[in-house]
Amino acid sequence: MILKMKLVIIFLLFMNMICHGQQNKISYPSYENVLNNFFEKYSVKDLPGRYGITDELKFEKKSDGWHVVVCDAMNNNVFKDELFWSTESASFLKINFESAADTKENKTNRYAFDDNWKIHNFNICPYYGYIGWDWDVIEDFKNSNNLSDSVLFGLGRAYSSYASNLLNNNTGYALKKNQFVLPNTRNCMSPQQLETYREYRHAAINIYKKLFERNPQFETIVGEMAIKYSNENLVSFLDLKIYQNEEEARKELKPGLYTPFYINAAKNYLNSCEPNAILFTNGDNDTYPLLYVQAMYGFRTDVLVVNLSLLNTERYINYMRHPYAGAVPLSFSFTEQELENKNLEYALFAKNEESEISLSDVLKKLHEVNNDQATTEKIKKISSRNFTFHTDAFLLDWKYSKSYLSLSDILVLDIIHSHMGKRPIYFAGTIGGENFLGLKNYLSLEGIVYKLSTQKFENSDYYTGGINTNTLFNIVINNFEWAGMNTTSKSKTLICKTLRLTFYRLAYELIKENKLDSARQVLNMCFETMPDNYEPFDFITLNLIECLYALHDTTKAVEISRLLLQSAINGRFDEVKSTSSSSTDYKQAIMGGLRKLAYNNNQTSFATELDQIIYYWH
Numbered sequence: 234m235i236l237k238m239k240l241v242i243i244f245l246l247f248m249n250m251i252c253h254g255q256q257n258k259i260s261y262p263s264y265e266n267v268l269n270n271f272f273e274k275y276s277v278k279d280l281p282g283r284y285g286i287t288d289e290l291k292f293e294k295k296s297d298g299w300h301v302v303v304c305d306a307m308n309n310n311v312f313k314d315e316l317f318w319s320t321e322s323a324s325f326l327k328i329n330f331e332s333a334a335d336t337k338e339n340k341t342n343r344y345a346f347d348d349n350w351k352i353h354n355f356n357i358c359p360y361y362g363y364i365g366w367d368w369d370v371i372e373d374f375k376n377s378n379n380l381s382d383s384v385l386f387g388l389g390r391a392y393s394s395y396a397s398n399l400l401n402n403n404t405g406y407a408l409k410k411n412q413f414v415l416p417n418t419r420n421c422m423s424p425q426q427l428e429t430y431r432e433y434r435h436a437a438i439n440i441y442k443k444l445f446e447r448n449p450q451f452e453t454i455v456g457e458m459a460i461k462y463s464n465e466n467l468v469s470f471l472d473l474k475i476y477q478n479e480e481e482a483r484k485e486l487k488p489g490l491y492t493p494f495y496i497n498a499a500k501n502y503l504n505s506c507e508p509n510a511i512l513f514t515n516g517d518n519d520t521y522p523l524l525y526v527q528a529m530y531g532f533r534t535d536v537l538v539v540n541l542s543l544l545n546t547e548r549y550i551n552y553m554r555h556p557y558a559g560a561v562p563l564s565f566s567f568t569e570q571e572l573e574n575k576n577l578e579y580a581l582f583a584k585n586e587e588s589e590i591s592l593s594d595v596l597k598k599l600h601e602v603n604n605d606q607a608t609t610e611k612i613k614k615i616s617s618r619n620f621t622f623h624t625d626a627f628l629l630d631w632k633y634s635k636s637y638l639s640l641s642d643i644l645v646l647d648i649i650h651s652h653m654g655k656r657p658i659y660f661a662g663t664i665g666g667e668n669f670l671g672l673k674n675y676l677s678l679e680g681i682v683y684k685l686s687t688q689k690f691e692n693s694d695y696y697t698g699g700i701n702t703n704t705l706f707n708i709v710i711n712n713f714e715w716a717g718m719n720t721t722s723k724s725k726t727l728i729c730k731t732l733r734l735t736f737y738r739l740a741y742e743l744i745k746e747n748k749l750d751s752a753r754q755v756l757n758m759c760f761e762t763m764p765d766n767y768e769p770f771d772f773i774t775l776n777l778i779e780c781l782y783a784l785h786d787t788t789k790a791v792e793i794s795r796l797l798l799q800s801a802i803n804g805r806f807d808e809v810k811s812t813s814s815s816s817t818d819y820k821q822a823i824m825g826g827l828r829k830l831a832y833n834n835n836q837t838s839f840a841t842e843l844d845q846i847i848y849y850w851h
Contacts, residue, residue, distance in 0.1 A: 262318055262325075264355035267292060267299050268346055271317065272339035275330035292346070293363040294355055296320070296373065301328060302363075353454040358387040365408045367394040382448050389440030393465060396433035399426075400476060403546055417551070417573065420477055427477065434469045441465050455517045456725075463490040467521035470528065475552045486529055493717030495522045498681075498728050502661060503533035504712040505680025509561060510657040511648065512682065515541045515664035518728070527558050534559030539648075541668055544641040547572045564651045565644065566596060576602065580613035580638040589630070590615065592622040592650050599643060620671075626654055627687035634671035642670060649685065658685040662731045666697065673697050678738060680708040681731050696734075700742050706751060709739060715762045729768040733759065737776045744783050753784055760793065770797040772819075775826045782834040791839050794827050798846070821847070 262270075277290055293300040299318035304311045315328035333339055351362075359374060360366045370391035374384065398407035400415070413430075415421040422430065444451055445458035453461045466485055473482040491499075499522035506512055514520040520540045526532045537560035543549040550572060553563045571577060580599060599613055615638065622629040635642065652658060659682040660669060669676065669683075674690050676683035676698030683698050690699030718729075736759035743752035756777060774797045781790035801823040824847050831840035 260323075261294065261299070261320070264292070264294075264352050267318060268343060270325055271301060272333070272343040274333060275328070275339075276333045277330075277339060277342055290342075291362065292355070294358070294361045294366075295363065296360060296369065300363075301330070350454065354390070357383055357453075358390055359384055362406075364406050366406055367391040367398065368408055368411070371395060382444060382451050385440060385444050386451065386453065389437045389444065392433050392437035392440060393468070396430055396437060397468075397472070399430055399433065400472060401546065401548065415476070417547070417569070419475075419552075419555075422476055427481070430472070431469075434465075434472070438462070438465050438469070459492055460495065460518060463495070463525070464517045464521045466490055467525055471521075471524060474557065475548050479557070483528065486525070488529070490525060490529075491522050494725055495717070496526060497714040497716050499523045499526045500532060501681055501713045503527075503536050504714075505682040505708055506533070506536050506659050507657040507684075508535050510536045510659055511539060511563070511652060512536050512659045512661065513539050513541055513645065513664065513668070514661045515668055519661045519663045524558075531559075536560060537563065539563070541641050541645070541664065544644050545639060550644060561656070563648060566600070566647055566651060567644070571600070577613075577640055577643055579640065580615055580643065582618050582633075582636065582638075583614050583616050587619075588617040589619045589621050590617045592620055592646060595620065596647060596650060599638075618671075622650065622653070624654065629672075629675055629687065629689075631671045631674065634667060634669070645670060653685065654687075659683060660685070662735070663727050669697070677701060677704075678735065679704055680713070681728070681735060696738060700738055702739065702742050702746060702748065702751075705735070705739050706743070706755070709735065710754065710758065718762050719767050725768065729763055730771070730773060733763060733768075733771075733773045733777070737773060737780065740777070740780045744780060749784060752780065753786070756780055756784070760789075765796040765800065769800045771800070772823065772826075775823070775830070778827070778830055782830060787834065787836060790830075790834070791836060794831070794839065797823060798827055798843070802846075 271292075289303055289305075291302040291304060293302055298316055298320045301313075301315045301317045302311060303313040313329070315330070316326060317328055318325050354361045358366070359370050368391075370388060374380065374388045374391075377384075380388065394404065394406070395411075398404065399411065399413050401407070402409075402412065413422065413426050415426075441458060441462040445462045449458055451458045455461055455464060466487060467490075470482050470485040473485060495518070502512065502514075502519065502523055503526070512523075514523065520538060523536075523538050527534045527536075527538070537553075539553060540549070544553075550565070551569055554565065554569075556562045567577060577599060595615055598615060601613070618633040620629075620631055620633055638646075649658060659679070660676065662678070662681045662683060666673065672685065675686050675688070677686045677688070677690070678696075678698055678700050686699075688699070736755055740752045740755045740759075743749070743755065759777060770793070774793065778790050778793050778797070781787075781793065801820045824843060828840055828843040828847065831837075831843060
């Protein structure tokens with residue numbers, strides 16, 4: 234009897250081990266750890282290939298461990314595949330690469346791999362970084378029980394990736410044999426294909442919902458699980474709008490998606506725009522909530538939301554040629570045939586910084602077809618980065634900010650050329666300055682977006698664009714909705730920082746224009762809607778405190794200063810993730826800024842108190 238019990242226990246333990254899956258037992262080293270180990274030991278200067286180190290060298294996380302791969306990225310020809318860290322031995326292995334001369338040799342190459350998207354996916358997914366990784370994760374973990382939060386999320390991420398890869402290979406990781414072969418039209422999926430797509434997309438949605446219910450605070454690259462779960466539903470909605478039709482897409486909409494914060498943030502984006510506007514966005518959180526409030530509530534459907542990342546894909550571009558959600562579609566000078574010929578994937582610049590080229594001539598050059606049969610070279614060359622755009626009504630002149638033109642960049646320039654002066658054009662304030670394409674001095678801050686203007690602004694204060702205080706005051710005070718601000722979440726931080734910067738810039742300009750009562754109203758609203766206990770005060774708050782001193786509201790200035798000081802001491806904000814500064818440097822900068830403001834405004838008692846704190850901190 235005892236022997237039978239022992240056998241039963243052993244069998245149950247064995248089954249439990251299988252059900253939990255290998256990733257629950259094995260702790261892979263992080264992507265950053267793998268990079269550090271490789272680049273400290275091995276040389277990459279003599280690798281073969283034509284397209285640069287980041288295209289030739291790859292890291293892949295597989296079931297047997299971490300691999301280092303050298304390949305021709307254009308054709309996926311593998312030159313070398315070495316197992317670098319083994320799950321069997323749980324250790325790094327010696328591999329067939331030349332040794333580095335010293336630990337500094339690969340410093341530049343190492344940082345080329347510091348991509349937040351890769352870091353997140355490598356560290357969160359059981360396997361990642363190679364063709365078919367998503368299917369391997371699904372096969373190995375779909376029947377596992379009691380998965381940890383991170384592995385469960387990785388399984389959801391795999392289902393999401395696999396669903397997307399059925400339709401296109403934008404990631405480069407799709408299994409070709411499993412991809413749908415679809416005509417380049419709407420309603421292109423057969424009933425069976427549509428059912429298969431929904432099977433995998435809904436599997437991702439259901440896993441994200443399960444994880445949200447289990448651990449609402451679980452952090453993803455876009456924020457906590459509530460926003461990730463909501464966004465996944467809208468991915469399905471947008472996919473089906475692009476590939477099928479409005480009727481099928483609307484089946485993916487659910488009531489109750491998105492928190493009040495994101496609902497109102499979406500409305501604030503849209504309410505920052507004039508009627509019939511084009512609004513460029515870039516991330517998940519400044520795109521999908523906007524599409525949701527338009528589709529679910531019929532809110533500001535006149536604004537055409539254009540995602541810059543998706544504007545690199547042929548299907549999305551062609552979808553934007555047709556009306557949707559009540560907005561007027563886009564007009565492109567580039568035809569569907571030109572996109573299909575892959576003649577516009579990117580363009581380079583000749584080294585001629587002195588000359589100028591009109592935007593019309595840039596587009597004309599990009600339309601040219603290479604009829605030289607002796608060469609397969611399709612890369613277009615633009616003679617200069619100094620652009621001009623001239624009509625009877627306005628003249629724009631600017632230096633394009635990147636060293637190349639991506640497909641998305643080309644189409645944004647084409648949209649500007651076709652629509653400027655006919656429709657208002659905006660950029661979301663959260664998209665990042667590199668997406669302004671050098672047009673920074675022609676942007677006007679309006680709410681949490683920038684309007685492309687024909688007026689050139691001088692940026693002596695180092696911020697983007699200019700401000701019309703009457704327009705911005707009306708948007709912020711009368712048009713914005715603030716419900717949901719009292720819920721704390723890391724995913725809110727970028728939007729809150731953008732809003733705080735808007736408040737500061739508006740208050741600063743109002744003070745310069747001697748509109749002091751309006752400036753006070755703006756600052757009061759800022760502190761009422763985003764107090765420190767909702768969103769911790771940060772470096773931008775120093776500027777707001779300076780405005781309070783300028784208005785002679787010293788009591789409020791010292792009160793806010795003390796709250797900011799407490800945030801710095803307690804480390805309530807993580808401001809230095811992507812900078813070379815340390816957390817200590819950042820805190821000391823906050824304290825030093827507060828001290829300077831106190832002394833400059835004759836708050837001697839508070840300044841002396843800060844001196845003692847800074848001395849103790851050192």
